[in-house]
Amino acid sequence: MRPHPASACCRYVTSWQGGSHRTAQIGRKVVALWWLWAGWTAALAANPASQGSPEPAILETETSDVAVLPPPGPHRVLVGSSIETGGVRVIDGDSGTRQGEIFTSAGANFAIDPNNSYYYVAETYWSRGNRGKRDDLLSIYDDQLKLVAEVTLPGRLISLPKSPTLAVSGDGRWAYVYNLQPAASVAVVDLSVRKLATVAEIPGCGMVYAWKSAGFSSLCADGTAATVIRRGDKYTVSHSERFFDAELDPVFEESLVDRSAEHAFFISYTGIVYEAQLGEHFRILKEWSLQQAARLAPATTSALEYTWRPGGYHFAAYHKASGRLFVLMHVGTHWSHKQSGTEIWVFDTQRQQRIKRLAIPAPSDAITVSQDAEPLLYVLTSRDAGEAENQLAILNAQTGEVLRTVRGVSGSFAAVKGF
């Protein structure tokens, strides 16, 4: 009988393993156990958690994308503009969260389209950092903060940012950029075609307080207001009667204008409120004192008289529907007009009475208020605020309750739609 190959094999192997069948069996078991242990250890090392559980799903691959800015609610606020390179932060007042940011050059200014559809930045760059070709621009961003256009400007004032150096008309058609090189002028941009329309010379005057449509007002060094009217492609300038003393008791640059009603509150260093009707026929409607409205003696220009005075930079805010005026106040002498406010006084502008004093968490240089029926008051802490510096406090504008605080926010001013 021909031997079966396997039998021959096995016999040979058996013979090779030393001739002892028992020894061979033990050896095979040891090898098998070793492989079993090695495999189990490796499996544990690979995924210790998987013991006894189903195999996990593999994480999906990702791609980079950009957050979509939600539709603007009434409590959206923009904070920014600095003497240094920085940005404008978009903040939701209801949650205190940051939603996006627009890059800006050093000394830039920004403004909001009346419909919250566009954001405008007036800024300046040089081709070689601190020198080279100068480039003045009005940069236009859409409601998703995407750059959609750049309009070249003939120049612009570079200063600590002040909101009236860039203004948009109440109908959203015109943008005005103030320039001082050193002659005073205003670059007028037609936003419907996104082109420079013309340059209006305003000798002896400065700043732009926009009207509802074509035309704007400025304040002048002789204590008058300039009325600048569009006539065809040109602008004509006329002056009001002198209504304030620009040398001894000037009105703040950051005075307030309701562009849709062309109604201005020009407030002087001593706290005199000049309510004015802007437009082709400028006139002073009322003149009253913040201190008298609070049953105090009106402040004087005496350099050693300590009393409550308005002060800061973007020092006041106006809630149109209620007619309430919010003003940062401090105790100081005349010429303390840039001293940070320690309280916010709330005035009823119809009755010219102070109706509330609001405590604020830290000294402030800039405030603004939302324009809805449940308004929020935004308070930027000043550089003198110590540990509270670079914060945005969000208050209930009616009660003064501090609702939330956003840290890491700095800028020369905060702005909301309409103001």
Next chain:
Amino acid sequence: MAYLDNISERFARRLARQISRRSFLSRFGAALVAAPLFPLLPVVRARAEDAPSPGSEFSERAQSKDPGQCNYWRYCAIDGFLCSCCGGGVHTCPAGSTPSPTSWIGTCTHPEDGKQYLVSYRDCCGAAPCGRCYCRNTDRETPVYRPQGNNDIIWCLGATSMEYHCSTSVLVGLAE
């Protein structure tokens, strides 16, 4: 009694109109503190005649010794970084920067001679912001629409670079 009440009330109201509460308290407090010094009055009066009349809150606490401090008398309307702290001096730009040909103007009272001097605040331009000794003084400081008195403008107009570095204070002469 009503007559006395009326007189008292009129006096109190007139006092309240003429001086603020804080001013009243400070004067009242000063009178209390000064009471023990009455015997020295002639000497004090002789010195007082030489002392300057205080022109502002700033000039009351101004000094003429240390130009590295914000209360140095010439800085009554300065806003920015002191060049004295940045390698320059009261009227000297630090190396690497250049003085601007344009400036804003202040009127400051010298604490020792009591005279008022015109001061030209001249920015030094071309280097990055110094970042040291920031001061913000505002005596007679006016808004941008009266630019010659405004200290928020980057006064590098006409310089080779608009980059702001620090601010100096150059004496122009007597204001009177």
